[in-house]
Amino acid sequence: MNCDFLIVGAGFAGSVLAERLNSIGKKVILIDKRDHTGGNCCDYYDSSGVLVHKYGPHYFRTNFQDVKEYLSKFTSWRKHEYRIRASINGLLYPLPINRDTLNNFFKINLRTEKEAKEFLNSKRSPIKNPKNAEEQVLAFAGREIYDAFFKNYTTKQWGIHPRELDASVTARIPIRTNTDDRYVNDLFQAMPEDGYSKVFENLLKNIEVILTADFKRVKHRIKFKTLLYTGPIDEFFDYKYGRLPYRSLRFRFETHNKEFYQDWSQINYPNDYKYTRIVEIKHATGQIIPNTTIVKEYPCEKGSPFYPIPNPDNQKIYLRYKRAAEKLNNVYFIGRLAQYRYLNMDQIVKEALDLFKTLKNKYQL
Ligand SMILES: Cc1cc2nc3c(=O)[nH]c(=O)nc-3n(C[C@H](O)[C@H](O)[C@H](O)COP(=O)(O)OP(=O)(O)OC[C@H]3O[C@@H](n4cnc5c(N)ncnc54)[C@H](O)[C@@H]3O)c2cc1C
Incomplete structure (x- = not known):
C-alpha cells in the first residue's frame, strides 16, 4: 500500500x-x-433506540468562526446551551458556581454582581499565586466552596488530592458573579443534528x-x-x-422506561457515590423517544487514555x-x-x- x-x-x-x-x-x-x-466523539443508537455518546458527553462549543464554518459543511446543527447541576446534601446547585449558587448554598440574598464580588472577596483565602488545584479554589472562592464542591469531586475524578494537581485543573471552571447558568459561554453552542458519527461518515x-x-x-x-x-x-x-x-473512565449505561430520568443533561455528585456524574445526553441531542438512557461515570486508573x-x-x-x-x-x-x-x-x-x-x-x- x-x-x-x-x-x-x-x-x-x-x-x-x-x-x-x-x-x-x-x-x-x-x-x-x-x-x-470518530475517536472519543463516537456516538451510536443503543438497543433501546437512544442516541448515546460512547465515551462520555460531548457538547460542541466554539468561538472560532472558521471551525464552525468548516464543520458546517459536514453537518447541520441543533442549537443547545447545556446546563449542569451539582448535588450537595440532596440539593441541586448551578455549576459553574454563580450568584444563585452562592445565595442558595450560603442562604443569603446577593442581588448584584458587585455584592457577589464583595461576598466572594470576603471568603477568599489570601493566596497570591496558587500553586495547585486546591490553592486555586481557595484563592477564588474560599474554604466552604472548596470543601463542598471541589475537594471530593477532584479527588474522585483524578485519584489524587487536589494539592498534587496543577492549578489549571480547577482554573478551567469559572466562578461567576452573575446568574448565567450555562456551563460555558462560547458564542456557538450546538450538537450535530444527526450525531457525531454521521459527521465523521461525511468527513x-x-x-x-x-x-x-x-x-x-x-x-x-x-x-x-x-x-x-x-x-x-x-x-x-x-x-x-x-x-x-492518564485518568480513565468506566461507563455504566442504564436504560429507563420513561421519557426523562433527570431534569438536567448532567448532574455531578462531588460527595456521594463512586461515580462522579450522571449524564442524560438526550437533553442535548433533542431526540424524541419515550424511553431514555443515562450513564454513570466511574473514574479509574486503567482503561482508555482520557485525561492527561x-x-x-x-x-x-x-x-x-x-x-x-x-x-x-x-x-x-x-x-x-x-x-x-x-x-x-x-x-x-x-x-x-x-x-x-x-x-x-x-x-x-
Ligand atoms: C469524557 C470526555 C468528555 C469530553 N467532552 C467534551 C465536550 O463536551 N466538548 C468538547 O469540545 N470536547 C470534549 N472532550 C474532548 C474531545 O474528546 C477531544 O477534544 C477530541 O476527541 C480529541 O480528538 P483527537 O483526534 O485528538 O483524539 P481522539 O478522539 O482520542 O482520537 C485519537 C484516535 O487515535 C486512535 N489511536 C491511538 N493510538 C493508535 C495507534 N497506535 N494506532 C492506531 N490508532 C490509534 C484512537 O483509537 C483514537 O480513535 C471530552 C473528552 C473526554 C475524554
Whole structure:
C-alpha cells in the first residue's frame, strides 16, 4: 500500500486532516486501532433506540468562526446551551458556581454582581499565586466552596488530592458573579443534528480508512511520505522516557422506561457515590423517544487514555518526548494524545486546519 500521508487516529484531528489533504488530491490512508471512526466523539443508537455518546458527553462549543464554518459543511446543527447541576446534601446547585449558587448554598440574598464580588472577596483565602488545584479554589472562592464542591469531586475524578494537581485543573471552571447558568459561554453552542458519527461518515466519504489497525502492527505494510500521528506520544517512542499517566473512565449505561430520568443533561455528585456524574445526553441531542438512557461515570486508573494528568513531573516527561519528536523528519504529532494535553473538540479542529495550512506551504501542495 502506498500513500502520500499516513494518518494515525480517526478522531477529529486525523479525520479533518484526511479530508483536507484528500480535497487537494493527496493520497491519504487513515488508520485507527478501534473498530470505529470518530475517536472519543463516537456516538451510536443503543438497543433501546437512544442516541448515546460512547465515551462520555460531548457538547460542541466554539468561538472560532472558521471551525464552525468548516464543520458546517459536514453537518447541520441543533442549537443547545447545556446546563449542569451539582448535588450537595440532596440539593441541586448551578455549576459553574454563580450568584444563585452562592445565595442558595450560603442562604443569603446577593442581588448584584458587585455584592457577589464583595461576598466572594470576603471568603477568599489570601493566596497570591496558587500553586495547585486546591490553592486555586481557595484563592477564588474560599474554604466552604472548596470543601463542598471541589475537594471530593477532584479527588474522585483524578485519584489524587487536589494539592498534587496543577492549578489549571480547577482554573478551567469559572466562578461567576452573575446568574448565567450555562456551563460555558462560547458564542456557538450546538450538537450535530444527526450525531457525531454521521459527521465523521461525511468527513471520510472519500478516504481510505482501515479500522482495527494498530500503527505498530501495520506500519511495515504501508509506504508513506509523511506521517501524521494522533496517538499517544509515549507509545510512539516505545515509552523510552517512561509512561505518561492518564485518568480513565468506566461507563455504566442504564436504560429507563420513561421519557426523562433527570431534569438536567448532567448532574455531578462531588460527595456521594463512586461515580462522579450522571449524564442524560438526550437533553442535548433533542431526540424524541419515550424511553431514555443515562450513564454513570466511574473514574479509574486503567482503561482508555482520557485525561492527561497535569502536574510538573508529567510535564517534564512529556517535554522529553516533544524534543525527540521535533528531531524527526516528515512526522507530525497532533491531537490530545500526541500533545498530552486536554483539548476541546473545536481546539483540535482548529489545530488540524492550521497544520493543514502549514503542510500546504511546506510541501507546496
Ligand atoms: C469524557 C470526555 C468528555 C469530553 N467532552 C467534551 C465536550 O463536551 N466538548 C468538547 O469540545 N470536547 C470534549 N472532550 C474532548 C474531545 O474528546 C477531544 O477534544 C477530541 O476527541 C480529541 O480528538 P483527537 O483526534 O485528538 O483524539 P481522539 O478522539 O482520542 O482520537 C485519537 C484516535 O487515535 C486512535 N489511536 C491511538 N493510538 C493508535 C495507534 N497506535 N494506532 C492506531 N490508532 C490509534 C484512537 O483509537 C483514537 O480513535 C471530552 C473528552 C473526554 C475524554
